[in-house]
Amino acid sequence: MSxxxxxxxxxxxxxxxxxxxxxxVLGADELSAERMAAFAAWTNLSETTFVLAPRDPEADYRVRIFTTLEELPFAGHPTLGxxxxxxxxxxxxxxxxxxxECGVGLVRIRRRGGELAFLAxxxxxxGPVDASLVERVRLGLGLEEGVILRAQxxxxxxGWLAVMLADRAQVLALQPDHSQMMGLAVGVIAPWDAERDGDAAQFEVRAFISGDGMPEDPATGSLNAGVAQWLLSEGLAPASYVVSQGLTMGRAGRIQVEKVGDEIWIGGSTVTCIEGTLNL
Structure with missing residues (x-):
């Protein structure tokens, strides 16, 4: 035990x-992948990360990212955290x-005003999602026909696919049947109405990972990075906007999206809640 x-x-x-x-887990170079996976399953959090010495000479550190079920090549909130x-x-x-350094290669992270942001x-x-899969998602989300406006x-x-609804209230009201969406990672997004919802954010997002130990993610960097690339490429969002996520879980996540030139940055605040020594 170390x-x-x-x-x-x-x-x-x-x-x-x-x-x-x-x-x-910091300085985790001596842990095997099997031990990492076992600890990640034990934490029962959406993700657990292990910080290692870099292999690429350009990297400052390397990270391995595990859900309760598998290792991911990239994820957003684990990158910032x-x-x-x-x-x-x-x-x-x-x-x-x-x-x-992570499974997808090198990821740039910047510091600004006490917050961190990663380059998407x-x-x-x-591209578009096959109609039969959109129908499966629609049934899993319990939505009427025609409520899904776009899917990408x-x-x-x-593994994210995203669907867009017309109204924030529709997103917040979702009660998905996860048995119909097993194996899928589904993001749902809708715009805020400034007059009704205020201006603290411009979009509401929920993220469902059916079959995972955490079937809903309260604030998701990877999903919002992918969604930002979709929305901005089609002119469906301004160059700078804020996403609200996690409200139905008692959270108040805020994800900052900013397009600078051809680059899209995904950022937000992080706070340490627990620190100490792990015996593993």
Whole structure:
């Protein structure tokens, strides 16, 4: 049994317990993949990460990301949460930006005003979703015919497909039947109405991972990165906007999206809730 520095952080929130929790094991180079997977299943969080020495000479650190079921090549809130934990533990980046190495390659992370943001990675799968799969999603979400306005693959490593509804209230009212969406990662998005909903955010999002230990994710960086690439490419969102996520779970996640030139950055706040030593 070995001892490791451990942190549990809350991502996409300035307030503890209102974002998306992440377990981070630092200096985890001696752990096997099997041991990592077992610990991730034990935490029962949407993701657990393990921070390692980089293999790529351009990277500041390497991270492996596990859900309760599998390892992911990339995920958003684990990227920001792991970077936050690494910096808090004394990590010093080589340059102005932090460079994270993970399954999809190198991910750029920047610091601005006390928040972190990652550069949205290229989509591994994009374009329209087959009509039969959209119908499966519609039934799984319990929606009437015609309620799904658009559907698009927005997969940057986590397998996401996204559907758009007309109204925020429709998103918040969803009570999905996960048995009909097993094996799918489905994001649902709708715009806020400024007069009715206010201006604290411009879109409402929910993220469903049917079959996972956490079937709904409270604040999702990878999904929102993929959705941003979709919306911005089709002129469906402004160059800078805020996403609200997690309300039905008692959370208040806020994801910042900003397009700078050809780059799309996904950011937000992270706060440390637990830190100590892990015996594993």
């Amino acid at each position: 001892r490791f520095e451990f942190k549990q952080v809350d991502v996409f929130s300035r307030v503890p317990l209102k974002g998306n929790p992440l377990a981070v 792991s970077c936050h934990a690494w910096l808090e533990a004394g990590g010093i980046p080589r340059g102005e930006e932090i460079i994270q 990675p290229p989509l591994l799968k994009s 693959w927005v997969d940057n490593g986590a």
